[in-house]
Amino acid sequence: MLQIFHTQLVGLLQNIKKQEEKIEECARLLAQAIVGEGRIYIHGTGSLGSLPANIMNSTDLIPTLDTYSSMEDVSTHDRVLLFSSQSDEEEVKHLIASLDEKNIPYVWVCALKNGEQEMDLLINTGLLSGLVPDEDGTRTGFPDSLVSMYVYHALFLTVKDILADYE
Secondary structure (H helix, E strand, O other), X not given: OHHHHHHHHHHHHHHHHOOHHHHHHHHHHHHHHHHOOOOEEEEEOHHHOXXXXXXXXXXXXXXXXXXXXXXXXXXXOOEEXXXXXXXXXXXXXXXXXXXXHOOOOEEEEEEOOOOOOOOOXXXXXXXXXXXXXXXXXXXXXXXXXXXXXXXXXXXXHHHHHHXXXXX
């Protein structure tokens, strides 16, 4: 089972790496807040609700990063980095509607459901179900936190490169 999980996870991460141009575009949007005196607010929904706390306690912290608490804290100079397991989560849909209404730029990391349209500043994790098939046909091993941390670190490293060019 572990070999199947490993193989599937590596394939998933390789598919995310193929979105390198999109990751760079998203990192540029985040870097704009840093050089423009704004903040980057991070928020996770559903099973990724604890992800911001993990990131805020890591050694690889994007400058000006802070946890999102309410729309009142966010201005048009700021950016929001959103994490959700799936693109159809109600909480994230409501938050995105509020961000759009206030013209606040955001980067969204999630798995797009089949048939949903790609967005400019969305990084698709591709993780729609567990990675390991069980004998009864179900799937288990749903590493949404692990995959989201991978995307965060890809953004962190790219933002770091972009900021180095400004110096």
